[in-house]
Amino acid sequence: DAGVIQSPRHEVTEMGQEVTLRCKPISGHDYLFWYRQTMMRGLELLIYFNNNVPIDDSGMPEDRFSAKMPNASFSTLKIQPSEPRDSAVYFCASSFAAMNTEAFFGQGTRLTVV
Amino acid sequence: QKEVEQNSGPLSVPEGAIASLNCTYSDRGSQSFFWYRQYSGKSPELIMFIYSNGDKEDGRFTAQLNKASQYVSLLIRDSQPSDSATYLCAVNTRGRGSTLGRLYFGRGTQLTVWP
Numbered sequence: 449d450a451g452v453i454q455s456p457r458h459e460v461t462e463m464g465q466e467v468t469l470r471c472k473p474i475s476g477h478d479y480l481f482w483y484r485q486t487m488m489r490g491l492e493l494l495i496y497f498n499n500n501v502p503i504d505d506s507g508m509p510e511d512r513f514s515a516k517m518p519n520a521s522f523s524t525l526k527i528q529p530s531e532p533r534d535s536a537v538y539f540c541a542s543s544f545a546a547m548n549t550e551a552f553f554g555q556g557t558r559l560t561v562v
Numbered sequence: 563q564k565e566v567e568q569n570s571g572p573l574s575v576p577e578g579a580i581a582s583l584n585c586t587y588s589d590r591g592s593q594s595f596f597w598y599r600q601y602s603g604k605s606p607e608l609i610m611f612i613y614s615n616g617d618k619e620d621g622r623f624t625a626q627l628n629k630a631s632q633y634v635s636l637l638i639r640d641s642q643p644s645d646s647a648t649y650l651c652a653v654n655t656r657g658r659g660s661t662l663g664r665l666y667f668g669r670g671t672q673l674t675v676w677p
Contacts, residue, residue: 481665483667489669490650490668490669490670491650491669491670493665493666539606550608551608553606553607555605
């Protein structure tokens with residue numbers, strides 16, 4: 449398996465634009481997680497899915513953020529409209545279970561909003 | 563209070579020394595504990611996990627868990643320059659009102675091993 453695949457690797461956009469980040473989890477993993485990493489706040493869980501259903505979105509910062517998982521092999525994280533404070537590295541991760549198992553991370557998307 | 567606390571460092575040790583990384587957590591119901599390593603510009607990768615009190619050894623790495631003190635540590639023996647990275651402590655805790663867990667990460671400790 450190629451691991452968790454994220455695209456794009458880098459994204460530079462202007463404030464106010466819509467940004468869509470994409471993730472393909474490892475085949476057979478039932479859980480998918482979206483994290484955001486910044487120097488100030490470290491690695492924060494934004495939302496996670498189980499069998500394509502959002503389970504906990506309490507980490508989503510505000511209504512400008514939305515995430516979907518239309519099928520077991522694809523998820524998106526959308527920011528609309530984007531703001532400079534959204535600049536961060538966004539990681540997608542997947543695992544067999546929500547508890548007591550390793551989460552495998554994608555390579556991340558470095559988002560810069562100018 | 564943050565769920566997982568780590569000293570941000572930087573921690574600097576000479577090659578061949580033992581590096582000791584520490585982590586405390588707030589939720590006594592936490593069930594599993596992970597150490598991830600993250601090289602600059604890369605994604606986190608799992609080094610070790612531990613569920614039970616005591617020590618768990620894997621090669622040069624030893625994880626230690628003390629649930630009574632809510633404390634987890636990672637020891638790296640015979641440190642190498644290639645161990646230079648940020649080490650993230652992660653704790654698996656059941657979410658509020660949920661039967662399923664969340665993985666909380668500390669902000670990481672930056673380790674430098676100099677030759």
